[in-house]
Amino acid sequence: MVTEPAGSGRGEAAGAGGLCLTVLGSASPYPRPGNPCSGYLVTAGDTRLWLDAGSGTLAALQRYCGLAELTGIWLSHLHADHAADLLTAFYALAFADVRRDAPVPLYAPPGIGERLRHFLSNSGIARLEAAFELHELYDGHRARLGALTLDSGAVRHGMDAYAVRVSDGRAALTYSGDTGPCDELVDLARGTDLLLCEADSDGPPEGEPAVHLTPEQAGATAARAGARRLVITHVGPFQTPEDACRRASAVFRGPVEYAAPGRRFTVAGDAVARS
Numbered sequence: 001m002v003t004e005p006a007g008s009g010r011g012e013a014a015g016a017g018g019l020c021l022t023v024l025g026s027a028s029p030y031p032r033p034g035n036p037c038s039g040y041l042v043t044a045g046d047t048r049l050w051l052d053a054g055s056g057t058l059a060a061l062q063r064y065c066g067l068a069e070l071t072g073i074w075l076s077h078l079h080a081d082h083a084a085d086l087l088t089a090f091y092a093l094a095f096a097d098v099r100r101d102a103p104v105p106l107y108a109p110p111g112i113g114e115r116l117r118h119f120l121s122n123s124g125i126a127r128l129e130a131a132f133e134l135h136e137l138y139d140g141h142r143a144r145l146g147a148l149t150l151d152s153g154a155v156r157h158g159m160d161a162y163a164v165r166v167s168d169g170r171a172a173l174t175y176s177g178d179t180g181p182c183d184e185l186v187d188l189a190r191g192t193d194l195l196l197c198e199a200d201s202d203g204p205p206e207g208e209p210a211v212h213l214t215p216e217q218a219g220a221t222a223a224r225a226g227a228r229r230l231v232i233t234h235v236g237p238f239q240t241p242e243d244a245c246r247r248a249s250a251v252f253r254g255p256v257e258y259a260a261p262g263r264r265f266t267v268a269g270d271a272v273a274r275s
Helices: 057-061 085-095 112-119 122-131 183-188 215-225 241-249
Strands: 019-025 039-044 047-053 072-074 104-108 132-136 142-145 148-154 162-167 172-175 194-198 230-233 256-258 264-268 271-274
Touching (some): 019 057, 047 085, 085 104, 085 122, 162 183, 172 264, 215 241
Parallel strands (some): 047 072
Antiparallel strands (some): 019 264, 039 047, 264 271
């Protein structure tokens, strides 16, 4: 039997019905009071997917879903503001009071196993495969995870980085991860019901490649993809969420909202409700 420590949030998971996105955190590039770094909970029925594990998101996750109830984890790339809490999740799974019948499926860029092993002692390395079932992403990777289908595509962030399209067969949401402007993200997000898109940048220094999107570029990506709604996340420290949404709205004519921590979006084909 799967068990979880008291107070873990069992029975409070978001999205008991259709496809649902709950924002655990959206801060960039470090957590702020009340706002962890990038992390999201995607649910459909009993399926619970932890999408990016940035600093502070493990604590926020447990408001809705304990690690024992988690169906899987997907990481866009291995920068700390998207992946650091994977290490603390490992300690919970390997050495604490979380009990599972099987390892947590973990979908992440190549090198995730080696990255974790560098952080762990010999005793930790021996328990790594008991905690996580490792799957390395590649461009065009597809996985079936409970009620969800995950299609991953490479994007442009100056390192191995991926976006993902998550569908329950009726509705779809697409998450950009971190990326500069690229056709690959537009193609992956084509016709998506909700595009969760970073808007970290005001543009790179002259002569350097773009590895983040400006709010205008996030809006243009949503427009080109024919997304129904745009949710701005990973807003950089030199702009406000309100400004980022306003700038994106100048380019994308559909609804634009901010991924505030704790915000919940229920995606249902041609409609997205929030709470």
